[in-house]
Amino acid sequence: MLFEREPLTPEGRFQVLSSLFNRVATKSAPSPVKGHVPQTVLEAYGDLNSHIRYILESAGRHAPDRAAHARLRKIEKLLDELPDSIVQTLPAGPQENWLLLYRRLVALYELLDEPEVGMDAEEFASVVQKMVQLAGAVAQESAVEVDASSMFTLLLMQIHLHRYSPRKKRPARRRKTGKNKR
Numbered sequence: 001m002l003f004e005r006e007p008l009t010p011e012g013r014f015q016v017l018s019s020l021f022n023r024v025a026t027k028s029a030p031s032p033v034k035g036h037v038p039q040t041v042l043e044a045y046g047d048l049n050s051h052i053r054y055i056l057e058s059a060g061r062h063a064p065d066r067a068a069h070a071r072l073r074k075i076e077k078l079l080d081e082l083p084d085s086i087v088q089t090l091p092a093g094p095q096e097n098w099l100l101l102y103r104r105l106v107a108l109y110e111l112l113d114e115p116e117v118g119m120d121a122e123e124f125a126s127v128v129q130k131m132v133q134l135a136g137a138v139a140q141e142s143a144v145e146v147d148a149s150s151m152f153t154l155l156l157m158q159i160h161l162h163r164y165s166p167r168k169k170r171p172a173r174r175r176k177t178g179k180n181k182r
Contacts (some may be wrong), residue, residue: 010164017157018095025094025150031143034091041086044137048130052079052112055127059117068116075111078104090142098144105131 008016032038056072056079063069085101092098112119112127119127139146 010160014157014160014164017153017160021150021153021157022094024153025144025146027143027145031093032090032141035087037086037090038137038141041090041134041137041141044130044134045082045086048127048134049079049082051127051130052108055117055119055123062118063116071111071114071116075108075114075117078108078111082108086138089138093143094150098142101138102135105135 052075056076060069060072063072082101082104085104089098089101092100109128109131144150
């Protein structure tokens, strides 16, 4: 048959979505030079860094035990990793790890939700606003265009991956019967 069509496999669909994302998300402007961080990104990072370190210093004085201090140090460690992730995210193309900074910001947000940090509503709003400003500054300067079309394509890829590679469910544990209960 001359006009027979081959069915599209799940891998083929993902390849189509991936190539579409690469086309849509690649900026027409030249990519940032590796290692160069624009002034706007530096300022946004400085605002976030100084604000969170102030909160951590205050929380560290009132931390009740060693476990609380350990959780605060974990936040500080993640905060120390942000500059490296900024430098890696800016020049990364759509096929590379361009989400690194955004993932670290989400992890930082989750850690800041600990009760040891003790932020009130105003501090919380301020920290989240500074995170959004940093993410926006990086998105503005990065090699990947973050707009509605690229995000929609990324969501389609995520839905596809979720549908065709679901998480494996653990098998149910069998109860062991005792030797005396047969």
